[in-house]
Amino acid sequence: MSTHADTPADKAGGSPIDLDDPSLTRFDIVREGARLDDIEIVHYEPQFPVAGTKAERRVTRFVSFLFLLTGAAATAFLAIYIWWPWEYKLAAGPDKLYTPLLGLTLGVALLGIGFGILTWAKKLLPKEISIQARHDTSTPESRKIVGNTMLYMADELGVKRRPLLGASVLAGLLPVGAVAAAPLVGGLINNPHKNNQMMTTGFQPVDGKPVRLVREDGTPVRPDDISTGGQITVFPGIPHGVSNKHADSPTLLIHLRESDAEKARANNERNEHNRGYMWGNYIAYSKICTHAGCPASLYEQQTNLLLCPCHQSQFLITDNAKPVFGPASRRLPQLPIELDAEGFFVAKSDYTEAVGPDFWERP
Amino acid sequence: MKRRKVDVRAVPAKAANAVDDRFQVSTPLRRLLNKVFPDHWSFLLGEIALFSFIVLLLTGVFLTFFFEPALTEVIYNGSYAPLRGTHMTAAYASTLEISFDVRGGLIMRQMHHWAALLFMASIVVHMLRVFFTGAFRKPREVNWVIGSLLFWVGFLAGFTGYSLPDDGLSGTGLRIASAIMLSIPVIGSWVTSSIFGGEFPGDIIISRMFIAHVLLVPGLLVALISAHLGLVFKQKHTQWPGPGRTNDNVVGERMFPRYALKQGGFFMLVFGVIALMGGLMQINPVWLFGPYEAWVVSAASQPDWYVMFLDGSTRLMPAWEIVIPIGDGYVIPPLFWPTVVLPGILVGLSLAYPWLEARQTKDYRSHNLLQRPRDTPVRTALGAMAVTFFMVLTLTGANDVIAEKFFISLNAMTWAGRIGILLAPPLAYYLTYRICLGLQQHDREVLAHGVETGIIRRLPDGRFEEVHQPLSSGHGELEYTGWVVPKKMNRLGALGPAIKGFFYPIEKPVEAPVSPGHPPVEERPERSEISSDNR
Numbered sequence: 087m088s089t090h091a092d093t094p095a096d097k098a099g100g101s102p103i104d105l106d107d108p109s110l111t112r113f114d115i116v117r118e119g120a121r122l123d124d125i126e127i128v129h130y131e132p133q134f135p136v137a138g139t140k141a142e143r144r145v146t147r148f149v150s151f152l153f154l155l156t157g158a159a160a161t162a163f164l165a166i167y168i169w170w171p172w173e174y175k176l177a178a179g180p181d182k183l184y185t186p187l188l189g190l191t192l193g194v195a196l197l198g199i200g201f202g203i204l205t206w207a208k209k210l211l212p213k214e215i216s217i218q219a220r221h222d223t224s225t226p227e228s229r230k231i232v233g234n235t236m237l238y239m240a241d242e243l244g245v246k247r248r249p250l251l252g253a254s255v256l257a258g259l260l261p262v263g264a265v266a267a268a269p270l271v272g273g274l275i276n277n278p279h280k281n282n283q284m285m286t287t288g289f290q291p292v293d294g295k296p297v298r299l300v301r302e303d304g305t306p307v308r309p310d311d312i313s314t315g316g317q318i319t320v321f322p323g324i325p326h327g328v329s330n331k332h333a334d335s336p337t338l339l340i341h342l343r344e345s346d347a348e349k350a351r352a353n354n355e356r357n358e359h360n361r362g363y364m365w366g367n368y369i370a371y372s373k374i375c376t377h378a379g380c381p382a383s384l385y386e387q388q389t390n391l392l393l394c395p396c397h398q399s400q401f402l403i404t405d406n407a408k409p410v411f412g413p414a415s416r417r418l419p420q421l422p423i424e425l426d427a428e429g430f431f432v433a434k435s436d437y438t439e440a441v442g443p444d445f446w447e448r449p
Numbered sequence: 450m451k452r453r454k455v456d457v458r459a460v461p462a463k464a465a466n467a468v469d470d471r472f473q474v475s476t477p478l479r480r481l482l483n484k485v486f487p488d489h490w491s492f493l494l495g496e497i498a499l500f501s502f503i504v505l506l507l508t509g510v511f512l513t514f515f516f517e518p519a520l521t522e523v524i525y526n527g528s529y530a531p532l533r534g535t536h537m538t539a540a541y542a543s544t545l546e547i548s549f550d551v552r553g554g555l556i557m558r559q560m561h562h563w564a565a566l567l568f569m570a571s572i573v574v575h576m577l578r579v580f581f582t583g584a585f586r587k588p589r590e591v592n593w594v595i596g597s598l599l600f601w602v603g604f605l606a607g608f609t610g611y612s613l614p615d616d617g618l619s620g621t622g623l624r625i626a627s628a629i630m631l632s633i634p635v636i637g638s639w640v641t642s643s644i645f646g647g648e649f650p651g652d653i654i655i656s657r658m659f660i661a662h663v664l665l666v667p668g669l670l671v672a673l674i675s676a677h678l679g680l681v682f683k684q685k686h687t688q689w690p691g692p693g694r695t696n697d698n699v700v701g702e703r704m705f706p707r708y709a710l711k712q713g714g715f716f717m718l719v720f721g722v723i724a725l726m727g728g729l730m731q732i733n734p735v736w737l738f739g740p741y742e743a744w745v746v747s748a749a750s751q752p753d754w755y756v757m758f759l760d761g762s763t764r765l766m767p768a769w770e771i772v773i774p775i776g777d778g779y780v781i782p783p784l785f786w787p788t789v790v791l792p793g794i795l796v797g798l799s800l801a802y803p804w805l806e807a808r809q810t811k812d813y814r815s816h817n818l819l820q821r822p823r824d825t826p827v828r829t830a831l832g833a834m835a836v837t838f839f840m841v842l843t844l845t846g847a848n849d850v851i852a853e854k855f856f857i858s859l860n861a862m863t864w865a866g867r868i869g870i871l872l873a874p875p876l877a878y879y880l881t882y883r884i885c886l887g888l889q890q891h892d893r894e895v896l897a898h899g900v901e902t903g904i905i906r907r908l909p910d911g912r913f914e915e916v917h918q919p920l921s922s923g924h925g926e927l928e929y930t931g932w933v934v935p936k937k938m939n940r941l942g943a944l945g946p947a948i949k950g951f952f953y954p955i956e957k958p959v960e961a962p963v964s965p966g967h968p969p970v971e972e973r974p975e976r977s978e979i980s981s982d983n984r
Contacts, residue, residue, distance in 0.1 A: 120483050123479065125485055125703065127625075188728050193722070193728065196724055200714045200718035203717065205712030206710065207711045212707075214707065216485045216703050276639075277639075278641065278648075284638065329522075332651055333648075334648070355694040379628040379649070382742065396621065397763050413767070413783050413787075415768040417770070443782070444784070445637050446638065
């Protein structure tokens with residue numbers, strides 16, 4: 087009667103009871119099935135042995151109520167979905183309630199089903215305790231048999247007797263494995279150093295002409311445009327300069343106060359990298375944090391600190407933007423600036439250090 | 450022609466026989482219907498993850514019908530007026546379209562996001578249950594490994610999905626992810642450039658993450674989840690010790706009908722709660738963040754909760770840069786340690802833990818009975834240490850928000866985190882260890898001397914002592930069986946059972962049984978009711 091024969095009962099040759107015996111109840115057969123699976127139903131207790139008691143009717147009513155509630159909520163969901171004014175308007179209006187109402191009705195409908203099923207199962211179905219035996223079906227004998235079978239098959243292949251076969255299969259298949267990997271690696275691989283892209287930004291002079299510093303709307307910047315102690319974000323004045331295509335180019339142009347500017351100039355002089363990069367009291371630093379590449383854009387005017395909101399690295403702008411707190415280990419690169427003939431800010435040259443997060447081969 | 454009479458009542462049986470003749474399913478089906486599952490609330494935590502995953506698949510498929518995974522620049526012209534005329538990517542514009550111009554799109558998006566958070570949260574809580582009860586021990590080590598991998602694959606699924614809308618917040622997250630890849634020694638710049646198809650952000654990353662998010666990662670998740678469930682099924686669930694429960698049996702309910710029905714009901718509850726959250730609780734309002742622009746960021750930029758611990762570890766890392774002075778010099782940036790090495794160590798430790806513990810305790814037997822956390826103080830204390838480590842990092846991931854809301858210096862928060870990450874875990878270890886020993890001792894005390902009754906007796910010499918109710922009729926000490934020891938009189942049936950009901954009693958308290966062996970419980974004296982009109 088069974089196709090598998092690995093439980094003891096099956097091996098023993100099926101049921102000891104006669105399944106066609108008319109005096110058997112259906113539960114007797116269920117119990118017999120459980121026995122075949124090494125399960126003993128030790129406790130089986132109907133929750134309402136007497137039919138139609140007040141308590142049973144109460145539970146039945148409650149379950150029915152839950153399913154009817156689900157029906158009502160689901161209908162309400164559909165009605166709201168179809169007829170509620172859902173299109174977005176700027177002012178306050180009924181459209182703002184669309185999503186909450188959908189969530190409420192859908193949630194109530196689903197919770198109704200959930201609690202309905204749970205109450206049904208927990209309050210109406212008989213309580214039971216069954217015990218099933220765990221079996222270690224793997225015996226040492228079966229392990230030995232399977233192990234020997236596998237070894238036998240390996241022997242039949244005869245790689246041991248004919249070593250050339252093994253060597254040639256290995257030598258032949260290894261390149262096939264490489265073939266599988268090649269298109270993936272070859273297609274995806276991309277040289278990070280082509281066009282020296284990690285070392286250049288949008289401020290690289292175009293045909294020897296220095297690039298202007300422009301605002302977000304693309305207009306060039308004069309010194310008068312920034313009040314003392316103020317700062318603006320500037321971009322390279324080239325096509326797509328103000329876009330993510332030049333994600334490493336955004337720069338902070340800061341108008342320092344006189345005393346701070348003197349300090350910054352003196353510190354610039356000490357640093358061979360930044361010598362003469364300021365113009366007057368104006369100084370320009372890369373806005374891209376050298377730690378993880380967020381814009382280091384919180385400028386504390388009083389302390390002259392630039393703070394990156396992502397990981398709180400702080401850079402002292404009066405001293406070559408050296409990191410003074412947080413996880414950043416490298417100065418923000420400084421952009422050498424001057425004025426062109428028309429009195430607009432330009433970049434004397436591109437950044438002379440790598441902009442953005444640090445990497446292994448940065449010189 | 451002879452008319453054949455069709456016996457309608459015999460049709461199902463005949464059809465079933467016909468099916469079984471061909472596919473021979475009756476015996477496997479009987480095994481399935483009969484399979485016994487042990488029951489305990491803590492066994493349902495993993496189920497929440499499974500059910501959230503199903504909701505994720507359902508809502509996710511809906512979202513793919515409308516989302517356009519492209520970085521092509523478009524000018525927004527949809528319903529959300531404040532952003533009309535803004536340059537943005539097609540990915541961001543289509544996310545706005547789902548939120549404002551697709552009927553019911555917003556609730557789907559929000560349900561998808563909430564389900565993802567719930568998925569990760571329930572995985573973590575389920576893992577804690579498995580860890581603290583020792584369910585990972587032989588023979589279930591491999592399933593522990595699969596479960597740990599599920600966390601990290603889920604992490605990947607979450608991150609790739611979070612980055613798809615290309616809004617201001619997720620773009621910043623992606624920028625940080627690129628910096629993390631860039632920080633890997635030797636191959637960092639090549640890996641980053643290959644994944645992004647050039648310099649950050651390039652113009653291909655969203656479509657690559659899209660196919661990872663909708664096909665590769667979910668495929669891996671489905672495979673791992675199937676293996677996980679298959680192993681639970683094959684190896685049978687663990688159970689708590691208790692009357693009649695041994696290492697060689699499973700005591701519980703058969704799968705059908707009660708257990709399966711309860712599972713189905715529970716799925717509907719999880720689904721319903723996600724629907725309520727998706728409708729009533731706003732999440733990731735990308736239209737407020739604006740499109741990603743490399744030069745815009747705001748304070749309080751936090752990732753989803755399960756990424757916050759890595760954000761925290763990054764914030765705490767001191768600026769230790771390693772320079773290798775060969776040629777032009779090579780650099781290992783400080784970002785490398787908290788974001789690549791730390792997760793690597795965490796993965797390695799968690800995967801190896803079952804074998805490490807078995808080696809330490811020299812316990813190589815198979816275990817199907819769970820352990821109470823108090824009975825394995827070292828493991829419990831190690832777990833508390835890990836949780837504390839995670840909590841310090843997660844809180845640090847939001848330290849700018851904490852600093853702002855509680856008027857604390859940001860730098861002080863960072864230093865508190867740096868010191869806390871070193872001191873708090875060992876402290877948690879010590880405290881947990883002592884608490885476990887204390888609980889163990891109290892269990893043994895109750896077994897030896899009985900339950901405290903709260904009755905104080907005065908002895909003839911004037912001393913006072915508390916009356917204890919012994920648990921056994923004999924005078925011998927009872928043996929601890931690894932299960933709950935009753936510590937209150939009502940658990941023994943010597944007092945009325947605890948009153949049921951959440952907000953108010955749903956049944957009258959039962960009169961306490963009085964027997965000669967138990968301390969007498971006096972009947973309450975009649976009291977006249979005191980009320981305002983009682984004169």
